[in-house]
Amino acid sequence: MEARMKQERLYDEDVYTVHPEDYRALCERLAGEGYDFPRAISGIDMGYGLRVTLQLTRMKDLAKVTVRTDVPYDNPVVPSVTDLWPGVEWYEREAYDMLGLRFEGHPDLRRILLEDEWALHPLLKRYDTGGYPVPGWEPKPWPDPEPWAPPPPPEPEEAGEADEGGEAS
Amino acid sequence: MSTMSLEPVPGRSDEMIVNMGPQHPATHGVLRVVLGLEGERITRAVPHIGYLHRNHEKIEEARTYPMVIPYTDRMDYVSGTQNELPFVLAVEDMLGIEVPDRAKKIRTMFFELYRLASHLVWMGTAMLDLGAISPFLYTFWDREIILGIVEKTAGARMLPNYYTFGGVRRDVHPDFFKDVADFLDHMERRMVDYEHLVLESPVVHARTIGVGVLSKERAVARGVSGPVLRASGVAYDVRKAFPYDAYPDVEFEIPTSPDGDTYARFWVRFQEMYQSIRILRQLVELTPKTGPYKGKAPARIKPPAGERYRAVENSRGELGVLVVSDGTDKPYRVKHRGAAFSNLQIVPDLFEGAKFSDAIAILASLDPVFGEIDR
Amino acid sequence: MSLLQEVWQAVKAIGTGMATVHKRVYEEAPTEFYPYVKPDLPPVSVQSLALVENEDGSERCIVCLQCERACPAQVITIERHRNPEGKGFLIDRFDIDLVNCMYCAACVEACPVSSIVTIQDFEMSTYDLQTLKADVDFLHEQARRARQWYSPKFGVEVRTEDGRIEKAPPEMQPGGLAEILKPAEEVDS
Ligand code: SF4
Numbered sequence: 021m022e023a024r025m026k027q028e029r030l031y032d033e034d035v036y037t038v039h040p041e042d043y044r045a046l047c048e049r050l051a052g053e054g055y056d057f058p059r060a061i062s063g064i065d066m067g068y069g070l071r072v073t074l075q076l077t078r079m080k081d082l083a084k085v086t087v088r089t090d091v092p093y094d095n096p097v098v099p100s101v102t103d104l105w106p107g108v109e110w111y112e113r114e115a116y117d118m119l120g121l122r123f124e125g126h127p128d129l130r131r132i133l134l135e136d137e138w139a140l141h142p143l144l145k146r147y148d149t150g151g152y153p154v155p156g157w158e159p160k161p162w163p164d165p166e167p168w169a170p171p172p173p174p175e176p177e178e179a180g181e182a183d184e185g186g187e188a189s
Numbered sequence: 190m191s192t193m194s195l196e197p198v199p200g201r202s203d204e205m206i207v208n209m210g211p212q213h214p215a216t217h218g219v220l221r222v223v224l225g226l227e228g229e230r231i232t233r234a235v236p237h238i239g240y241l242h243r244n245h246e247k248i249e250e251a252r253t254y255p256m257v258i259p260y261t262d263r264m265d266y267v268s269g270t271q272n273e274l275p276f277v278l279a280v281e282d283m284l285g286i287e288v289p290d291r292a293k294k295i296r297t298m299f300f301e302l303y304r305l306a307s308h309l310v311w312m313g314t315a316m317l318d319l320g321a322i323s324p325f326l327y328t329f330w331d332r333e334i335i336l337g338i339v340e341k342t343a344g345a346r347m348l349p350n351y352y353t354f355g356g357v358r359r360d361v362h363p364d365f366f367k368d369v370a371d372f373l374d375h376m377e378r379r380m381v382d383y384e385h386l387v388l389e390s391p392v393v394h395a396r397t398i399g400v401g402v403l404s405k406e407r408a409v410a411r412g413v414s415g416p417v418l419r420a421s422g423v424a425y426d427v428r429k430a431f432p433y434d435a436y437p438d439v440e441f442e443i444p445t446s447p448d449g450d451t452y453a454r455f456w457v458r459f460q461e462m463y464q465s466i467r468i469l470r471q472l473v474e475l476t477p478k479t480g481p482y483k484g485k486a487p488a489r490i491k492p493p494a495g496e497r498y499r500a501v502e503n504s505r506g507e508l509g510v511l512v513v514s515d516g517t518d519k520p521y522r523v524k525h526r527g528a529a530f531s532n533l534q535i536v537p538d539l540f541e542g543a544k545f546s547d548a549i550a551i552l553a554s555l556d557p558v559f560g561e562i563d564r
Numbered sequence: 565m566s567l568l569q570e571v572w573q574a575v576k577a578i579g580t581g582m583a584t585v586h587k588r589v590y591e592e593a594p595t596e597f598y599p600y601v602k603p604d605l606p607p608v609s610v611q612s613l614a615l616v617e618n619e620d621g622s623e624r625c626i627v628c629l630q631c632e633r634a635c636p637a638q639v640i641t642i643e644r645h646r647n648p649e650g651k652g653f654l655i656d657r658f659d660i661d662l663v664n665c666m667y668c669a670a671c672v673e674a675c676p677v678s679s680i681v682t683i684q685d686f687e688m689s690t691y692d693l694q695t696l697k698a699d700v701d702f703l704h705e706q707a708r709r710a711r712q713w714y715s716p717k718f719g720v721e722v723r724t725e726d727g728r729i730e731k732a733p734p735e736m737q738p739g740g741l742a743e744i745l746k747p748a749e750e751v752d753s
């Protein structure tokens with residue numbers, strides 16, 4: 021598991037980027053460490069796939085963490101964490117509604133803001149603000165090194181940017 | 190939003206399915222709750238939201254950074270400038286913009302004025318839900334004064350578009366500090382009346398004490414914040430936990446109540462209004478009357494690639510925003526963490542087992558604003 | 565609680581309620597008798613937009629498209645052509661869709677010559693939304709009818725009785741007067 025996780029410090033938060041298969045295990049570990057206040061789950065369309073960003077606070081000492089995981093467009097399945105933090109229930113529904121992320125194990129995964137019959141997931145970058153396909157939109161190749169690849173040891177500062185560089189390429 | 194109703198439970202012919210909303214006056218906008226009723230008692234409750242959805246997040250991706258600010262205004266429309274602050278703070282962090290001390294204090298003054306305005310609207314509408322009409326008229330009367338003060342400086346009353354990267358858009362009106370001081374005197378007199386009409390009223394006691402109890406653990410796990418969380422005994426306030434703007438310079442307390450019932454939520458909001466008055470009194474003294482109101486900000490706002498989450502404590506709780514930048518002049522993604530959105534999730538927990546008339550009181554104590562929930 | 569106590573509680577509550585309501589009867593009511601008494605709006609209040617012309621009737625706008633670029637609602641449409649005689653550009657089309665405008669005044673802030681301004685005229689209710697799709701004549705007309713207007717660069721300006729455009733006296737100006745008026749003076753000369 022260690023090889024498939026990147027840990028960095030961004031401003032005042034610990035940021036973990038993990039492989040989707042390890043996402044659930046990491047969340048369970050964090051819940052065990054006392055992170056009890058779920059701030060939000062955000063879905064982000066990265067251009068090569070979809071990113072889930074889970075943000076947590078520990079009420080005891082106000083430590084903040086962010087957990088990120090990237091999934092491909094053709095199989096956007098992420099394990100749900102509603103049983104660990106019931107407060108993310110609506111945020112997971114919102115991410116499903118807006119980006120089509122499917123949270124496995126969510127008790128009631130329906131659209132939340134749009135109608136049940138709505139045809140598309142509007143926050144995907146392949147649609148413009150009017151809901152029409154963006155001409156010439158193509159998914160980018162999966163970043164290499166992978167987003168959760170740990171940075172090479174000598175220059176941790178530089179490697180922290182590697183993730184963003186991969187997204188821009 | 191969903192057209193879904195509740196499926197009847199087989200063998201439970203005594204359960205009645207009732208739609209509360211979306212055009213129900215007690216839902217403070219357009220909330221629809223499908224209720225399963227057994228006589229007066231609620232057995233099941235499923236809230237449906239989204240009737241006011243505009244997809245701000247998609248629009249904001251197509252706008253440049255300064256253009257996003259007026260859009261954020263339109264989320265929590267009763268608390269004006271409070272919505273702009275998380276986005277402004279996040280972008281300032283990414284760009285490393287310095288905000289002059291005076292600008293921070295002016296921002297905080299507007300922030301607290303709008304907290305008073307928002308709590309006044311809450312008090313009026315909550316009492317209206319409980320059947321009292323006079324407090325509604327009085328609180329809107331007082332709120333009018335706040336909006337008048339804001340309009341004199343910012344040019345608009347509810348959606349002022351006043352904060353900007355590095356400070357505020359224009360200096361305050363020369364009368365601003367005097368107006369605020371006068372208003373605080375007025376407000377202190379009025380608070381005595383409101384205590385009589387709301388907190389000490391036996392009708393309010395009968396309708397709220399022991400109703401809709403939310404336990405501490407449940408509240409935290411559900412991501413509830415703001416007065417609702419503090420009424421359950423958790424002293425979490427972003428103003429103290431992660432101070433921003435001028436809050437480190439002023440003294441105030443975080444009122445909490447251990448009870449977690451509807452009355453506790455009423456009480457906590459009242460105490461917050463006293464704290465707001467206290468903060469404003471200090472700021473009227475502390476803020477220099479003249480000086481810079483805006484720091485140096487680049488002409489073209491282009492944060493470096495990266496992401497930043499910033500939160501503020503607005504009238505309803507932790508209002509956060511996650512800004513993801515890809516180095517261009519448009520945000521790659523703006524994700525709003527709505528305080529009222531998170532707070533509304535506890536509706537099924539609190540409604541189940543309550544009486545129907547209590548549901549109205551519980552909903553009033555959560556103070557939802559649908560501009561922000563539906564975004 | 566005994567019955568007597570309950571009765572006493574009820575009487576007390578009604579008493580305080582009545583006393584509070586009674587107190588308000590003698591206070592000045594905040595109600596405005598709107599169609600008969602026009603509200604006294606602060607000069608910076610954003611109620612509508614107008615396009616100011618110079619005193620001699622020439623165009624103040626230099627058609628730089630800054631306002632179009634700054635508009636978050638993207639409701640300003642400008643078309644221009646080069647001035648055949650002299651410098652600069654001339655307006656072909658200057659439309660603002662006042663229906664979808666959100667009165668954020670970002671355009672007013674962006675304008676380098678304070679040509680587009682905010683005015684206090686809010687009485688624009690209509691049965692036909694098409695009438696609010698303002699073109700350049702509509703916006704000029706708004707400015708001609710206005711007694712005063714505001715822009716961050718020039719502060720509050722007033723139209724005098726004999727049609728001249730002047731800076732409003734300091735007591736009408738919003739905050740930051742010194743900072744506002746200084747650079748404006750230089751631009752004017
Ligand atoms: S006020 Fe705002 S929305 Fe209206 S035209 Fe100007 S910039 Fe656009």
Ligand code: SF4
Pocket residue numbers: 624625626627628629630631632642674675676677678679680
């Ligand atoms: S109104 Fe002002 S900003 Fe707009 S084109 Fe004319 S001069 Fe430029």
